[in-house]
Amino acid sequence: MDGSSLYAGGFRNAPVDAAHAFRAAMTAMARPGDIRPITGAEPPAPLSVAAGTLLLTLCDPETRVHLAGAADRPEVRQWLSFHTGAPLCGADEADFALGTWADLMPLSRYRIGTPEYPDRSATLIVECDALANTGAVLSGPGIRDTARLSLPDLGVLQGNAMLYPLGCDFFFTCGDRVAALPRSTTIGAEG
Amino acid sequence: MTEQAYNFAYLDEQTKRMIRRAILKALAVPGYQVPFASREMPMPYGWGTGGVQVSAATLTPEDRLKVIDQGADDTTNAVSIRKFFERTAGVATTEATQEATVIQTRHRIPEAELTEDQILVYQVPIPEPLRFLEPRETETRKMHSLQEYGLMHVKLYEDISQHGAISTAYAYPVRVAGRYVMDPSPIPKFDNPKMEMAAIQLFGAGREQRIYAVPPHTRVVSLDFEDYPFEATRADHVCDLCGAADSYLDEVIMDDAGGRMFVCSDTDYCHTRREAVA
Structure with missing residues (x-):
């Protein structure tokens, strides 16, 4: 690979870029269905800007990251290691997992937390071809009445919500935009 | 002017990432107390070290910060924390509730209704609502996991049997999104109904090393009895x-x-x- 791209593509001003990125990620997680711009990183292909920025904002040597399918390339591994120092791991140990929905599945591989510590669960960063406020009807904490979000697989995500307060949490990324789906959200079919 | 000797908003980036991960999990499980590796801050415990760490991890340079202590902008705790972030983050500050984007508070919710664009950060002394009923952390964890909250109702019942009414006046326990019983920090129970708000609410307990959160528009119910309903006095x-x-x-x-x-x-x-x- 080109040596320069391994070192390039990080935050230009780490504290400020990370603060902006985290605000976007936090707002998305607090308001399921909201789609927010998130930029700062320029990760190697096939990672989106949003997914790369999330990794730089949240991952470091204390978090284990699982790269699924097409995302598990030498360029991505080296870029992630250089910029975050995060150790790579299998799906069953991951704090964060990144890939397309098809590559990330099955969901049962990921940690869902324990009854005493439901926070010890994986956060999945799902790369999407499209991200829009259409499709599944969301309700619950963070949503005034209802919200809509294009979700990849209603059945699997509804099953995850049934585990509440256990379960995985999701970021959906597309280009430089991010949306989130915490386990607390009730998911209804398109109506 | 920002003190150049410090990183933006005082904390180092790795600490902020750790706090940020805790905040995200806290928002995903409303009312659940996420453990975090609270740092020593340049102020004593009890002065809002938890709130300060949450604010530091949340602030961006464009934010306008308001800090209140028991509702007041001009008390020692509020002034010192406001100055702390003026110096270490270079953020603008204000006393006007409507102009603020991030509000750090000790023991009050502002009277003016908060909006979607605002974040309310609470300073929390004792995050565990069951702590004075059950001192063991292992037990309170288990009680939360089993939703074993009968003891809390016994406490409120004892209020009624001794005083004829629920005399708990502050830190009045709430149930968040129908699941976790949460300590809303020592806000007066007058403020409890305001917790169903449009703003994001984050809670930081520095000494006790816990972060928890209530997302916007989340159902927050003050515990009570049918014949002794909750009253915001x-x-x-x-x-x-x-x-x-x-x-x-x-x-x-x-x-x-x-x-x-x-x-x-x-x-x-x-x-x-x-x-x-x-």
Whole structure:
């Protein structure tokens, strides 16, 4: 690979870029269905800007990251290691997992937390071809009445919500935009 | 001017990432207390070290910060934390509730309704609502996991049997999104109904190393009984300065002869009302 791209593509001003990125990620997680711009990183292909920025904002040597399918390339591994120092791991140990929905599945591989510590669960960063406020009807904490979000697989995500307060949490990324789906959200079919 | 010797908002980036991960999990499980590796801050425990760490991990340079202590912008705790972030983050500050994007608070929710664009950060002394009923952390964890909250209702019942009413006046326990019982920090129970708000609410307990959160529009129910429903009480007076009959009041002793006055605890609310009249 080109040596320069391994070192390039990080935050230009780490504290400020990370603060902006985290605000976007936090707002998305607090308001399921909201789609927010998130930029700062320029990760190697096939990672989106949003997914790369999330990794730089949240991952470091204390978090284990699982790269699924097409995302598990030498360029991505080296870029992630250089910029975050995060150790790579299998799906069953991951704090964060990144890939397309098809590559990330099955969901049962990921940690869902324990009854005493439901926070010890994986956060999945799902790369999407499209991200829009259409499709599944969301309700619950963070949503005034209802919200809509294009979700990849209603059945699997509804099953995850049934585990509440256990379960995985999701970021959906597309280009430089991010949306989130915490386990607390009730998911209804398109109506 | 920002103190260049420090990283933006004082904390190092790895610490902020750790806090940020805790905040995200806290938002995903509303009312659940996420453990975090609380740092030593340049202020003593009890002065808002938890709130300060949450604010530091949340602030961006464009934010406008307001800090209140018991509703007041001009008390020692509020002034020192505001100055701390002016120096280490270079953020703008304000005393006007509506102008602030991030509000750090000790023991009050502002009277003015908060909006979607705002974040309310609470300083929390004891995050565990069951702690005075059950001192063992292993047990309270288990009680939360099993939703074993009967003990809390016994406590409220004992209030009624001793005083004829639920006498718990602050840190009144709430149930968040129908699941976790949560300590809303020592806010007066007058503020409890305001917790169903449009803003994001984050809670930081520095000494106890816990972060928890309530996302916008989340159902927050104060625990009570059918025959003894929750009441958001306030002193039966109007503010002696601005005449407000709907705000939470502080009682101020004026002299040795029993003289007293009641004033709004929210200084910005009181000030704004008096400005409007003048």
